[in-house]
Amino acid sequence: MDSALASEIHLPDTVRTAVKLLIAGPFAVGKTTFVGTLSEIRPLRTEETMTQAGAPVDDLTGARDKTTTTVAMDFGRITIGERIVLYLFGVPGQQRFTPLWKDLARGAYGALILVDTSRLEASFDVIDLVERQGLPYAVAVNRFDGAPVFPESEVREALDLLPSTPLVTCDARDHASSVRALITLVHHLLAADAPQEHA
Amino acid sequence: MKARRRALVRPHVVTGGRAHPSRNIFDLVTLVAGTGRAAAGLSPEKRRIAALCRDGALSVAEIAGHLALPISVTKVLVSDLVDSGHLSPRVPTPADEPSKIEILQEVLDGLRARL
Ligand SMILES: Nc1nc2c(ncn2[C@@H]2O[C@H](COP(=O)(O)OP(=O)(O)OP(=O)(O)O)[C@@H](O)[C@H]2O)c(=O)[nH]1
Ligand SMILES: [Mg+2]
Numbered sequence: 001m002d003s004a005l006a007s008e009i010h011l012p013d014t015v016r017t018a019v020k021l022l023i024a025g026p027f028a029v030g031k032t033t034f035v036g037t038l039s040e041i042r043p044l045r046t047e048e049t050m051t052q053a054g055a056p057v058d059d060l061t062g063a064r065d066k067t068t069t070t071v072a073m074d075f076g077r078i079t080i081g082e083r084i085v086l087y088l089f090g091v092p093g094q095q096r097f098t099p100l101w102k103d104l105a106r107g108a109y110g111a112l113i114l115v116d117t118s119r120l121e122a123s124f125d126v127i128d129l130v131e132r133q134g135l136p137y138a139v140a141v142n143r144f145d146g147a148p149v150f151p152e153s154e155v156r157e158a159l160d161l162l163p164s165t166p167l168v169t170c171d172a173r174d175h176a177s178s179v180r181a182l183i184t185l186v187h188h189l190l191a192a193d194a195p196q197e198h199a
Numbered sequence: 200m201k202a203r204r205r206a207l208v209r210p211h212v213v214t215g216g217r218a219h220p221s222r223n224i225f226d227l228v229t230l231v232a233g234t235g236r237a238a239a240g241l242s243p244e245k246r247r248i249a250a251l252c253r254d255g256a257l258s259v260a261e262i263a264g265h266l267a268l269p270i271s272v273t274k275v276l277v278s279d280l281v282d283s284g285h286l287s288p289r290v291p292t293p294a295d296e297p298s299k300i301e302i303l304q305e306v307l308d309g310l311r312a313r314l
Binding site (some may be wrong): 009011015044049075077089097103104183186194 | 254261303305306307308310314
């Protein structure tokens with residue numbers, strides 16, 4: 001860490017509230033791209049070492065042998081107004097990362113699940129993980145060149161989404177498109193959390 | 200089509216425990232800043248964390264990312280540094296603490312302003 005850069009990496013003094021959102025999806029669906037497109041800082045990467053039994057390795061000398069596996073997460077940040085910072089964590093959705101998910105989901109406001117229409121079934125695991133953590137979520141189809149285009153109803157049915165779960169299309173390489181996908185999620189979280197108003 | 204049960208569990212907000220900080224209150228997005236206390240006597244890793252946070256606040260995840268430390272290790276070290284008075288958690292003052300709905304509304308407005 002170059003201390004000359006330190007002044008550029010810190011949060012403004014007025015920021016006191018952090019919001020965590022997960023950008024989840026299967027291998028190579030565009031999680032890192034999405035986070036990088038939106039982040040105001042150069043995205044950072046952290047690694048967590050899990051034991052085979054699923055517990056995070058909790059000390060600096062933790063044996064990194066065959067019984068441990070390393071999970072990488074990219075994340076970025078967006079400062080909102082004067083007092084809030086939004087953190088976006090790109091997280092892999094394989095079932096074997098379940099222990100890591102418990103930790104990630106704690107305190108998270110919700111998740112945006114990225115899917116690729118050429119392999120929708122690759123997203124089943126991650127939808128399952130997010131639901132089991134009780135996290136509200138929206139789904140974004142990350143549009144890849146040459147990937148099949150299905151009617152929304154077919155994607156919904158294949159992914160077994162509730163009618164109330166938002167489904168959008170995005171291009172993780174495009175800023176406005178990625179912002180729109182995130183807006184869809186936050187709008188959904190707000191609707192889920194606001195007191196229901198019945199006339 | 201099999202009906203999925205809608206997620207009703209609210210993510211619980213980790214608060215409190217300020218008098219006796221314990222490791223499990225430190226989340227990836229817990230914000231901490233240096234207090235200016237001298238780093239003499241700290242281990243090399245703790246010194247690096249104290250130096251990184253000297254001039255402002257960062258999340259636990261950012262500390263881990265900048266210093267290439269595993270998250271679980273970083274949580275323990277940050278927790279110790281809070282206990283020893285080298286770092287302090289940055290939290291809203293009770294009077295200024297926004298509700299979850301206010302937070303989400305501000306995030307929504309902030310994102311819309313970016314379009
Ligand atoms: N056409 C197209 N390509 C994309 C899009 N988003 C990502 N890509 C490309 O897809 C590849 C994988 O993207 P990543 O962002 O690395 O995906 P990831 O989910 O982080 O992958 P892992 O971390 O390895 O699981 C890269 O070559 C990206 O450039 C998109 O919206 N459209
Ligand atoms: Mg990635």
